[in-house]
Amino acid sequence: MTEDRPAEGCLVAAVRVPARIFALLVVVPLRFLWELLLAVVLRPLGRVLGWLAVQVGRVLYWTVVWPLVRLYRYVLTPCGHALARLLRTLVWAPLAWLGRQVLAPAGRAFRTALAWLGRYLVVVPLAALWRYVLEPCARGLWWLLTVLARGLGVLLRVLLVVPLAWLWRVLLYPVLREAGRAIGWAWRIGGRIWGFLVVRPCRWVRREVWWPAKAEIARVLREVRRALVG
Structure with a gap:
């Protein structure tokens, strides 16, 4: 364990900066495009599709379901x-x-005869065959397979499991961990940039421009209506 720590620290230091640069160049634009797609396309499209689904459901109920129920x-x-x-x-x-x-009576008689024939022509010979021939052979084959499986398990552990475990612990796990951390950090940075560049300006425009303009337009319309109606 003490020999693996210096190698892991050097590998992590070598991977962290390129991983973060790659995440900033890829994940942040993807986060920005995703938020833009949600705000401009997916949410309005979802509302329209929901309304259409309700209307189609009503039409199908009155034109198909209701007549079929009555029929x-x-x-x-x-x-x-x-x-x-x-x-x-x-x-x-x-x-x-x-x-x-x-x-029913014919079936009971036939079943009785068939059971007697099956017992003395099939069950008794098969039981003797299993007891004196197949069972000893099966035990010997099971012992041989057990020995071979143990040897194969030891061989696979030495040639495959131990090298793969070392490769995962020393190389793959540190690289994947740092890449995941970099992607998560870049995703959070992209969210903050989206909020600073889009959400805050939209809120400011709504609060400082749209609401006052809306109130002023309403006030002007009230004055015009009062002047025309009296």
Whole structure:
């Protein structure tokens, strides 16, 4: 552990400044464009699409859903009840009698005979085959696979896991950590620049120009209306 700390410190110092410069050149303009896209396109488009969705939903309800509900309630449901009663009288009752009086006894006899044949022709030979042949072979194969798996696990750990862990700890983790920190710092800087260059001027224009102009226009309109109406 004491040998890894100097290498990690030099690597972090070498990566931090280029990462922050790259983040400032890429992330800050992307943040500015994202805020501009939200303010100019996405939010107004979302309001328009929401209003259109409400209107389309109303039209579909009155032209499709409401007629289908009335058709189902007053036409299809009575017809379905009548058809069900007819089928129950002409089809289900005879079939139930046939199954209860004929098919059920025949099925019980057939099942008994089939169970007896299956026991003495299939189950008993398969049990003997498993007990005296397959089970000993399976145990020997499992022991062999266990030995091979242990050896393979040790080999993979020495040749793959240990080098990859060292590579992650010494090289990849410091680089990714500093890149993430730089991107987050640049994203916050972009937000501050957006607020300073866009949000504050817009608020000032609304407070110092739009609201006073709106109030003055309203006052002039009231004076004109009072002068015309009396």
